[in-house]
Amino acid sequence: MDIDEIMLETEDKMDKAVEYLRGELRGIRTGRASPALVEFVKVDYYGTMTDLRQLAQVSVPEPTQLFIKPYDASSVQAIIKAIQASGLGLNPMAEGKAVRLNLPPLSGDRRQQLAGSVKQMGEQAKVAVRNCRRDGNKHIDQLEKDKSSGMTEDAAKQAKHDMDELTKKHEHLIEEAVAAKTKEITEV
Numbered sequence: 001m002d003i004d005e006i007m008l009e010t011e012d013k014m015d016k017a018v019e020y021l022r023g024e025l026r027g028i029r030t031g032r033a034s035p036a037l038v039e040f041v042k043v044d045y046y047g048t049m050t051d052l053r054q055l056a057q058v059s060v061p062e063p064t065q066l067f068i069k070p071y072d073a074s075s076v077q078a079i080i081k082a083i084q085a086s087g088l089g090l091n092p093m094a095e096g097k098a099v100r101l102n103l104p105p106l107s108g109d110r111r112q113q114l115a116g117s118v119k120q121m122g123e124q125a126k127v128a129v130r131n132c133r134r135d136g137n138k139h140i141d142q143l144e145k146d147k148s149s150g151m152t153e154d155a156a157k158q159a160k161h162d163m164d165e166l167t168k169k170h171e172h173l174i175e176e177a178v179a180a181k182t183k184e185i186t187e188v
Helices: 003-026 073-085 108-145 153-186
Strands: 042-045 048-051 056-062 065-070 092-095 098-102
Touching (some): 003 153
Antiparallel strands (some): 042 048, 092 098
16 A cells, blocks of 8 residues: 555545534534434334334424425334434324424523534544544554655655644534534524
């Protein structure tokens, strides 16, 4: 493996960590209803744990409401049970062959809790990015030790500098995502 491959592989892993964080943040509840809030709720569908988005269409008829229309009408009760067990603090109501979720307004304390958990998710993403940097630096060190690779000490030092710059860039992206979500949560 050469320096370019190491850098590309590390950048790819860092990008995945940032994208994972963004996906997780989409599922955090703000003052507005969003289908992402329930998309990944696991429903026991005929003995198989399945994401809600694979079993139903989720729409937003009003800013504080979600409407879930299952493709299979017999799964309504399983969907209600899964949402109640998900820990989202929502009370689903069956409406014939569909489920309606009313999202109550968030209290100030709940907003602060959510903001804190967003910050914690951001820190976990930063740790993942730093772990990618550590792994990349290990590969650079191995390449430097391997005399047949022809890598000089200066080239290794430059590669590590580039790795640090890559890490800073991804940490900045994480901080931006966390700040935007925190602002969204704390807005009343």
